[in-house]
Amino acid sequence: RPGLPVRLIAGLLYLKHAYDLSDEAVCERWLENPYWQFFTGEVVFQTRFPCDPSSLTRWRQRLGEAGMEELLAHTINTAHAMKAVDARALSRVIVDTTVQEKAIAHPTDSRLLEVARKKLVRLAKRHGIALRQTYARQGPALSRKAGRDAHARQFKRMRQVLRRQRTLLGRVLRDLQRKL
Incomplete structure (x- = not known):
């Protein structure tokens, strides 16, 4: 052929x-x-x-x-x-992106808190600082729970989850500050 x-x-x-x-x-x-x-x-x-x-x-x-x-x-x-x-x-190339969809994740409070916690843990690990707790399992689970609660329009429950996430972030931050 x-x-x-x-x-x-x-x-x-x-x-x-x-x-x-x-x-x-x-x-x-x-x-x-x-x-x-x-x-x-x-x-x-x-x-x-x-x-x-x-x-x-x-x-x-x-x-x-x-x-x-x-x-x-x-x-x-x-x-x-x-x-x-x-x-x-x-x-020169002119690209018109007005119609293209943007893959931008909106900065929700929950996601920002989780990213901050992850970055602090990564920073501590990079500098060889052992943290008491990293909340590696609890952090992402709370982030997912906040998303589910927001989707179900359960804002009171979502605010409780956000408060818990802020608490965990504060604990990691204070632990890191103590050891510096």
């Missing part, structure tokens, strides 16, 4: 990333879109899949990250040589 043309694979990978599609979806869209077929080097409208979707996965693994970057560099150089893009447009 002959190998797949590089132009076909490079075009499919480019279209996959440009339209944020899965391997299966890019093959299905290629089948119904004559512009995509022409972009990947076909001159006659095709009615069969260009390749098995798993072939795209294998090509991507074979190319690796460096190969994909080289492919992108060749695309940019070709666009520059054809005068489709001028050098000024390539000097």
